[in-house]
Amino acid sequence: MSKNRVSRRQFLSYTLTGVGGFMAAGMLMPMVRFAVDPVLKKEAGGNFIPTKQKVADLTDQPVRVDFTFKQKDAWYESDVTNTAWVYKEGGKIVALSPICKHLGCTVNWNTDKAHPNQFFCPCHFGRYEKNGKNIPGTPPPQPLDTYPVQEKDGYLYLGKAQPRTEV
Numbered sequence: 001m002s003k004n005r006v007s008r009r010q011f012l013s014y015t016l017t018g019v020g021g022f023m024a025a026g027m028l029m030p031m032v033r034f035a036v037d038p039v040l041k042k043e044a045g046g047n048f049i050p051t052k053q054k055v056a057d058l059t060d061q062p063v064r065v066d067f068t069f070k071q072k073d074a075w076y077e078s079d080v081t082n083t084a085w086v087y088k089e090g091g092k093i094v095a096l097s098p099i100c101k102h103l104g105c106t107v108n109w110n111t112d113k114a115h116p117n118q119f120f121c122p123c124h125f126g127r128y129e130k131n132g133k134n135i136p137g138t139p140p141p142q143p144l145d146t147y148p149v150q151e152k153d154g155y156l157y158l159g160k161a162q163p164r165t166e167v
């Protein structure tokens with residue numbers, strides 16, 4: 001008889017451990033999946049958010065457009081309000097993010113009397129041209145982000161702001 005024989009007690013112990021582990025995994029997997037599911041879900045991409053801005057009312061002067069949407073951060077859902085500076089240029093709608101590319105303050109249109117018709121960031125005196133291009137010699141290192149735009153039933157819809165490298 002071999003010395004490596006498995007005793008009845010060991011066999012029972014291995015079998016119960018194996019079956020118990022398998023059953024525990026079967027019970028735990030759905031719970032783990034349920035717990036992390038929102039984190040794994042992909043964000044619905046390419047969604048355009050409606051605004052109250054009528055496209056026909058847009059001129060070549062940038063106007064501030066606020067819009068609200070539901071943001072889902074894993075389990076937490078909240079209403080978020082964002083802003084865009086929007087104007088028309090040659091029939092084309094331009095929508096710029098107001099977030100300064102230096103340190104993230106909010107830029108305003110035409111508030112610096114010394115430099116009219118520019119976007120101005122009051123935090124460190126950053127300036128941008130009307131098309132969002134950062135003005136050399138001021139702190140912002142990049143142009144303002146742009147929102148993709150759509151028109152539906154005469155109203156402006158905005159997508160997710162995207163960075164750009166050239167203007």
Ligand code: FES
Nearest residue numbers: 100102103121126
């Ligand atoms: S945050 Fe706008 S210039 Fe610094």
